[in-house]
Amino acid sequence: xxxxxxxxxxLSHPLFYREGESLELRELESVTxxxxxxxxxxxxxNISTLKPWxxxxxxxxxxxxxxKNIHAExxxxxxxxxxxxxxxxxxxxxxxxxxxxxxxxxxxxxxxxNNIIDPTLAVAPSNTAERIAFISRRPTLYQxxxxxxELMIEMEKQYAIAALKKRKK
Numbered sequence: 001x002x003x004x005x006x007x008x009x010x011l012s013h014p015l016f017y018r019e020g021e022s023l024e025l026r027e028l029e030s031v032t033x034x035x036x037x038x039x040x041x042x043x044x045x046n047i048s049t050l051k052p053w054x055x056x057x058x059x060x061x062x063x064x065x066x067x068k069n070i071h072a073e074x075x076x077x078x079x080x081x082x083x084x085x086x087x088x089x090x091x092x093x094x095x096x097x098x099x100x101x102x103x104x105x106x107x108x109x110x111x112x113x114n115n116i117i118d119p120t121l122a123v124a125p126s127n128t129a130e131r132i133a134f135i136s137r138r139p140t141l142y143q144x145x146x147x148x149x150e151l152m153i154e155m156e157k158q159y160a161i162a163a164l165k166k167r168k169k
Contacts, residue, residue, distance in 0.1 A: 002026050008044035010110040011037050015091060015136050033062045036095030040108040053103040060159060063100050067093065067152055074145050083140045090139040093148050094132070097155065101128065104159050123162045125154035 003025050012019035016036060025038050028049040032038075042049040052059040070093045077085045098116065102109045105121045112118065116136060117129040125131075131151060135144040 003028070003042070003047065005041050005045045005047070007041065010044050010108075010112075011040055013111045013116060015094065015116075015139070031058060031062065033059060033066050033096060033099060034092060036092065037099070037109050040110065043108050044110075051108070052099070053106050053108050056103050056159075059103060060100065063096050063103075064152075064156065067096050070096070071149060071152075078142050078145055083142065086140045086145065090135075090144065090148070093145075093152075094135060094139065097132070097148060097151055100152070100155050100159070104155070104162060123158050125151055125158060 004022055005025055007017040007019055007021045007023060009019050011017055017023070023035075023041060025035075025041060028038065028042055028047070031050065033052075039050055039052055043051065070089050074086055074089050074093065077083070077089065098109050101117070101121060101124055104123050105118075107118070107121070110118070115129070116132050117124070119129065121128075128151065131147055135148050135151075138144050
C-alpha cells in the first residue's frame with residue numbers, strides 16, 4: 001500500500017524535507033530504516049504504523065547494518081576523490097544517525113527551530129549538536145564523513161551502555 005503524506009513541521013529541515021512537501025511512502029509495516037524518517041512521517045500524520053522508538057532491539061541492528069553499507073560506499077567515493085557523489089549517501093548516513101540517537105532515547109525524530117538535535121536527549125555522544133551541525137553544513141567534505149563515522153561509533157557505545165543499564169533494572 002502506498003500513502004501520500006505531507007511533511008510535518010517536525011521533520012522540515014533543509015537537508016531532508018520541506019514543510020508541506022508531499023512524499024509517497026510504501027511498506028510502512030515493513031521493518032526498514034530507509035527512506036529517512038518514514039515512521040516519523042506517518043506518526044506526525046497520525047497514521048498507525050510501527051514505532052521503532054518504542055522497541056529499539058529490532059531496529060538498531062538494521063541501522064548499524066545499513067550504516068556499514070553506506071560507510072563502505074562513502075569510503076570508496078572519498079578514496080576516488082569524487083566528493084560530489086557523496087551527497088545522497090551522506091544524507092542517508094546523517095538520517096541513520098538521527099534515527100539511532102532519537103530512537104535509543106525513546107523518541108521519534110523531530111526538529112525544533114531548525115535544530116536537528118534535541119538538547120534533552122539523555123543518551124548521546126559529547127558535543128553532538130555542534131558536530132552534527134558541522135556535518136550538515138558540509139556533508140560532502142571528507143572531514144564530515146570521518147566525523148559522522150565517529151558519531152556512529154560513539155553512539156553504538158552509548159547504546160550498549162544504555163541497554164546494559166536497562167537489563168539490570
